[in-house]
Each structure stands twice: as C-alpha cells, then as structure tokens.
Amino acid sequence: xxxxxxxxxxxxxxxxxxxxxxxxxxxxxxxxxxxxxxxxxxxxxxxxxxxxxxxxxxxxxxxxxxxxxxxxxxxxxxxxxxxxxxxxxxxxxxxxxxxxxxxxxxxxxxxxxxxxxxxxxxxxxxxxxxxxxxxxxxxxxxxxxxxxxxxxxxxxxxxxxxxxxxxxxxxxxxxxxxxxxxxxxxxxxxxxxxxxxxxxxxxxxxxxxxxxxxxxxxxxxxxxxxxxxxxxxxxxxxxxxxxxxxxxxxxxxxxxxxxxxxxxxxxxxxxxxxxxxxxxxxxxxxxxxxxxxxxxxxxxxxxxxxxxxxxxxxxxxxxxxxxxxxxxxxxxxxxxxxxxxxxxxxxxxxxxxxxxxxxxxxxxxxxxxxxxxxxxxxxxxxxxxxxxxxxxxxxxxxxxxxxxxxxxxxxxxxxxxxxxxxxxxxxxxxxxxxx
Amino acid sequence: xxxxxxxxxxxxxxxxxxxxxxxxxxxxxxxxxxxxxxxxxxxxxxxxxxxxxxxxxxxxxxxxxxxxxxxxxxxxxxxxxxxxxxxxxxxxxxxxxxxxxxxxxxxxxxxxxxxxxxxxxxxxxxxxxxxxxxxxxxxxxxxxxxxxxxxxxxxxxxxxxxxxxxxxxxxxxxxxxxxxxxxxxxxxxxxxxxxxxxxxxxxxxxxxxxxxxxxxxxxxxxxxxxx
Numbered sequence: 001x002x003x004x005x006x007x008x009x010x011x012x013x014x015x016x017x018x019x020x021x022x023x024x025x026x027x028x029x030x031x032x033x034x035x036x037x038x039x040x041x042x043x044x045x046x047x048x049x050x051x052x053x054x055x056x057x058x059x060x061x062x063x064x065x066x067x068x069x070x071x072x073x074x075x076x077x078x079x080x081x082x083x084x085x086x087x088x089x090x091x092x093x094x095x096x097x098x099x100x101x102x103x104x105x106x107x108x109x110x111x112x113x114x115x116x117x118x119x120x121x122x123x124x125x126x127x128x129x130x131x132x133x134x135x136x137x138x139x140x141x142x143x144x145x146x147x148x149x150x151x152x153x154x155x156x157x158x159x160x161x162x163x164x165x166x167x168x169x170x171x172x173x174x175x176x177x178x179x180x181x182x183x184x185x186x187x188x189x190x191x192x193x194x195x196x197x198x199x200x201x202x203x204x205x206x207x208x209x210x211x212x213x214x215x216x217x218x219x220x221x222x223x224x225x226x227x228x229x230x231x232x233x234x235x236x237x238x239x240x241x242x243x244x245x246x247x248x249x250x251x252x253x254x255x256x257x258x259x260x261x262x263x264x265x266x267x268x269x270x271x272x273x274x275x276x277x278x279x280x281x282x283x284x285x286x287x288x289x290x291x292x293x294x295x296x297x298x299x300x301x302x303x304x305x306x307x308x309x310x311x312x313x314x315x316x317x318x319x320x321x322x323x324x325x326x327x328x329x330x331x332x333x334x335x336x337x338x339x340x341x342x343x344x345x346x347x348x349x350x351x352x353x354x355x356x357x358x359x360x361x362x363x364x365x366x367x368x369x370x371x372x373x374x375x376x377x378x379x380x381x382x383x384x385x386x387x388x389x390x391x392x393x394x395x396x397x398x399x400x401x402x403x404x405x406x407x408x409x410x411x412x413x414x415x416x417x418x419x420x421x422x423x424x425x426x427x428x429x430x431x432x433x434x435x
Numbered sequence: 436x437x438x439x440x441x442x443x444x445x446x447x448x449x450x451x452x453x454x455x456x457x458x459x460x461x462x463x464x465x466x467x468x469x470x471x472x473x474x475x476x477x478x479x480x481x482x483x484x485x486x487x488x489x490x491x492x493x494x495x496x497x498x499x500x501x502x503x504x505x506x507x508x509x510x511x512x513x514x515x516x517x518x519x520x521x522x523x524x525x526x527x528x529x530x531x532x533x534x535x536x537x538x539x540x541x542x543x544x545x546x547x548x549x550x551x552x553x554x555x556x557x558x559x560x561x562x563x564x565x566x567x568x569x570x571x572x573x574x575x576x577x578x579x580x581x582x583x584x585x586x587x588x589x590x591x592x593x594x595x596x597x598x599x600x601x602x603x604x605x606x607x608x609x610x611x612x613x614x615x616x617x618x619x620x621x622x623x624x625x626x627x628x629x630x631x632x633x634x635x636x637x638x639x640x641x642x643x644x645x646x647x648x649x650x651x652x653x654x655x656x657x658x659x660x661x662x
Binding site for chain 2: 001002005009012016331332334335336338339340341342343345428429432
C-alpha cells in the first residue's frame with residue numbers, strides 16, 4: 001500500500017468522525033497556541049532588548065577597585081585607621097566587597113594596557129542652573145552626564161561622535177522651559193552655573209549641538225520635568241577641577257571607564273587589567289546583556305513548560321480518541337487485514353491519523369496565535385511602543401512555528417503508538433466476527 | 436490445484452479444546468466450483484478460513500498450486516489474501532460511509548496499484564451496478580450490497596473466489612440473481628469458486644460438493660474433486 005493512500009485513508013477516517021477529530025484537534029491547538037505565543041513573547045522580549053541595546057557598544061569597560069576581602073572571614077571587618085583610603089559603603093559590581101576609591105595614578109596606569117584607547121575617571125560634577133546665553137531665566141540641571149561612545153538618537157541636531165569641549169546635548173524637557181522648539185534649541189548658546197570649591201558660582205558657556213529624549217529606552221530616564229545635560233569628558237574634567245581641586249577627595253574616583261579599540265581585545269584587556277591589580281572589578285554592557293538574555297530565556301522556557309503541560313493533556317486526548325477509533329473500527333480493521341493489508345500498514349494508518357491530528361492542531365494553533373499577535377500588537381500599539389516594545393510584544397518566528405509543528409507531530413505520533421499497536425495486533429477473523 | 440492434507444484445527448486447550456476440523460483431506464482442480472455444505476458449527480467456515488489464509492490450521496497442510504500456504508511468511512500470506520483470492524462475505528463488510536467505488540477499490544489500494552478507478556468500474560460493470568459507483572454503500576439494498584461485495588472480490592482478478600454464505604442475508608429472488616452471478620463468473624473469468632453454505636438447494640447446483648459434519652467430510656460428489 002502506498003504511503004499516500006494510507007495518508008488519504010487517514011484523512012477520510014478523521015473526516016468521518018468529524019466532531020471527535022475536531023475536538024481533539026482543538027484541545028491540541030490550545031496547547032499549541034500557548035506554546036507559540038510563549039515563544040513569540042520570548043522573541044519579542046529578546047528582540048526589544050536587542051534593539052534597545054543595539055546602539056550600545058561593548059567597547060566601554062567600567063573598572064572599580066574592590067577592597068581585598070578575606071573570603072574565610074565572617075562578620076564585619078574591623079576599621080583600619082592606617083588604610084589611607086576612603087571606604088565607600090556601596091556594593092561592588094559583583095555584589096560582594098566594598099568599593100575603594102581609585103586614585104588618578106591608578107586610573108592613568110590603565111591606559112598602558114594594550115588595546116585601551118582612552119581612560120577616564122567618573123567625574124561626579126553637578127550644576128546649579130542652566131540658561132540661554134541671551135536670557136535671564138535659569139533652570140535646574142538634575143543630572144550631568146558624560147558623553148557616551150554609543151550611538152544615541154537625537155530628536156533635533158545630532159549627538160556628536162567627536163565631542164568638542166564646548167558641546168552640550170540637552171534633554172528635550174528644556175524646550176518648554178526655554179520656550180523654544182527642540183529644533184530651535186540647536187545652535188543656541190547656553191550658560192551653566194556651578195559652585196567651585198570656594199562655594200562661588202562659576203559660569204561656563206556651551207553650544208547646544210543636539211537634543212535627546214528624556215526617556216530614551218534603557219538609556220537616561222526621567223519624567224517630563226527632569227533636566228539632563230550631557231557634556232564631553234574633557235569639559236567634565238575641567239569643571240571637576242574647578243569644583244574639587246585641593247579638596248580631600250580630589251582625584252579619587254569611585255570608578256574609571258576604559259574605552260577599548262575593538263571588541264576583539266576585550267578578553268585580553270580584561271585579564272591585563274586584572275593583572276595590574278587583582279582587586280579590580282570589571283563590568284561591561286555585555287555582562288548586563290548576558291544577564292538579561294539569561295533571565296529572558298529562563299522566563300520563556302518556564303512559560304513554555306506550562307504550555308508543555310497543556311500539550312501533555314492534549315496528548316492523552318489523542319490516545320483516547322485513537323483508542324475509541326480502534327474499538328469502533330474493529331470490523332474495518334478486520335476487513336482490511338482480511339483483504340491482505342499487512343499489520344505494519346494498519347499500524348501506520350493509525351499512526352498517520354494521530355500525526356495528522358497533531359499537525360493540524362499545531363497549524364490551527366499557530367494561525368490563532370498569529371491572530372492574537374496581530375490583535376494585541378495593533379490594539380495596544382501605542383502603549384507597547386511607550387513601554388519600549390517597538391515591534392510588538394509578540395513576535396512569532398518561522399523557526400519556532402516549524403519547531404512547534406514538528407514537535408506536535410512527534411508528540412502525536414508517540415501518543416498514537418499504543419492505539420496503533422492495538423490495531424496492529426487485532427486478529428482479522430475475530431475482528432470481523434465482532435458484533 | 437488445491438490440495439488439503441490432514442488439516443486439523445483445534446480451538447482452545449486442554450479439556451476445553453474443541454476440534455473444529457478433524458483430518459480433512461481433499462483436492463480440487465483449478466477452475467472448479469465447489470460447495471462446502473454443512474450445518475452451523477460443522478467446521479465448514481473454519482475450513483474455508485484455513486483455505487483463504489485467514490485462520491492457521493493446528494496441523495496438516497494446504498497446497499495451492501503446489502505451494503504450501505501456511506509455511507509462507509506473514510508478508511507472503513498477506514500478499515496471497517490480497518492478490519490470489521477474492522472473498523465474498525455473508526455480512527458484506529462494506530464501509531457504509533464510503534462510496535461503492537471506494538469500497539471496491541480497497542483491494543487495489545492495499546496492493547498499491549494505480550488506475551484503480553478504471554479497474555473498479557470494470558468490475559462494477561460486470562456485476563451490472565456501475566450506476567451506483569458514487570452512491571454511499573449504506574444507500575444500497577441487500578442484493579446491491581452483495582454485488583458490490585462480489586465486485587470487490589473479483590476486482591483484483593483472483594485465482595480463487597471464496598464466498599461465505601453469500602445468499603444468507605438475501606431474499607430468495609435476490610439469492611437466485613447472486614447465485615447466477617457467481618456461476619457466471621466462475622465460467623467467465625475461470626476462477627476457482629468455493630462457496631460455503633448450509634443450503635442444500637444451493638449446493639446441489641454445484642458440480643462438486645463436500646458435506647462436513649463435526650469437522651469431518653461425511654459426503655462428497657463431483658468429477659473435479661478427489662477425497
């Protein structure tokens with residue numbers, strides 16, 4: 001008997017028991033829907049994170065100095081008055097140990113590492129106010145940030161890749177305060193005011209080269225009243241000198257940033273930096289993205305596991321349906337065997353029927369899941385985009401759909417083994433005599 | 436030539452064992468028409484099932500064209516049932532939800548042949564029921580069903596046609612038609628015809644017949660038959 005004829009016969013049998021077949025397929029498709037949606041959700045989360053982080057290069061390493069911790073000690077360490085370092089009570093990047101401040105010399109030493117293009121300390125500076133050069137109205141600056149080596153999208157103007165000392169990028173929240181559109185802001189001169197070490201206000205003039213969104217993905221975040229100014233590292237360094245020179249903590253920094261010439265040198269640079277001082281803690285955005293993908297994958301897998309339980313229940317539905325089918329069609333099986341159909345083909349016939357149920361269930365589930373995807377992604381388009389899901393919260397991939405269809409075909413085949421074997425073992429004469 | 440040698444079939448074991456066939460031996464020439472007559476429970480159906488490759492005898496052997504039937508592999512026996520014999524059942528065993536054509540084609544479908552439709556239509560023509568080809572089997576009368584069943588038996592051009600009480604479920608007028616069809620086929624396509632019946636009138640019309648009682652041949656007639 002040809003395989004095509006067996007499959008055709010399988011379809012005919014399923015059609016004959018329409019309601020039962022449909023119900024079994026529906027049960028299976030519900031499992032398929034949840035599985036496909038779960039995988040689609042995982043895809044969307046991953047792709048959203050990837051898009052958000054795509055602009056962030058892995059070229060910048062953050063270096064901190066952890067206090068040498070005695071791993072065997074318990075309790076809190078005793079205060080050492082001769083330590084000559086300021087102990088900061090914040091957790092290190094890997095959750096353990098306290099962070100010591102780094103000296104300028106230590107930081108400069110990092111520049112000797114091969115593959116390091118630039119090294120700079122974390123300049124913590126603060127501004128009192130900002131105002132247009134030709135205006136008297138001044139506004140607060142909530143956060144002063146250093147230039148980023150990542151691509152940042154500007155609403156107006158450009159986010160410089162090659163910063164001049166006089167460049168400033170402001171958040172779009174200043175547009176209302178200045179009474180200008182974001183486009184009008186570009187090119188305007190602004191004056192910032194800050195206290196120097198003698199508590200005297202100093203002013204410095206900058207040119208607005210770009211305006212960015214306050215709420216920019218995983219980047220700088222803030223409400224509609226938060227003012228953020230971004231400056232070049234050089235400008236920050238000079239303001240830092242104005243603010244802290246000759247103070248006790250001058251040239252002691254919580255962390256340093258290291259710009260690598262390429263991602264290829266990251267591994268070597270990391271070990272070289274660690275070789276300088278084993279207490280250096282290193283972190284880069286890749287550590288962060290790795291953690292995020294691990295978490296996302298775990299969530300997706302966990303949810304998929306729940307769908308798996310639904311599918312398991314559906315598999316028992318297939319076993320039930322096919323067993324009933326064997327009982328009902330005992331005479332037909334007897335006839336087919338009496339007419340010379342080999343036992344092997346009888347088994348195949350029932351296996352194919354189970355697989356057909358599985359594949360149709362998977363396809364139906366996929367189609368419904370696709371509908372759900374379109375519905376949710378379009379209905380909540382704006383809300384999702386605001387939350388950072390630019391490409392929607394469900395994102396079905398061909399690979400996942402293929403996986404689900406093949407997987408469910410396989411599952412159904414396994415579920416159909418017991419009924420198929422039962423059919424295979426029927427004695428034709430007894431089957432025909434059955435009333 | 437069909438040769439049956441000391442065929443015994445015992446159902447069950449020990450004290451509950453039942454000897455359905457007891458050392459039955461005979462031989463029948465090719466193309467002959469044979470009636471196996473007997474009452475219910477005489478063993479006549481068991482004999483036919485053994486001949487048709489459906490029920491393995493406990494002992495003895497059956498030679499079909501000098502080839503031992505029951506020493507063949509299951510695959511060969513399946514092939515024998517599909518290609519060498521046609522089977523007409525008392526209860527028809529048609530798939531009620533399928534069309535007449537589909538019911539007839541099933542033999543060829545199992546064999547894996549192409550152009551099944553033409554061959555099946557030819558068989559339906561021979562039995563004069565081709566106009567019902569696309570009707571569902573459940574829409575047919577008893578006589579029509581039996582004709583479809585015979586069409587299914589002959590569609591594969593078998594060497595032997597077995598019929599198990601072919602007129603058992605039919606009224607007398609329809610019975611006559613079916614009997615005539617079977618005899619005509621025997622002459623027309625030169626298949627050996629073996630019919631199991633409890634109807635003396637039917638068996639009298641056969642040139643050869645054996646009568647079975649308690650698993651043994653008690654009477655026989657016919658030139659093409661040797662007991």
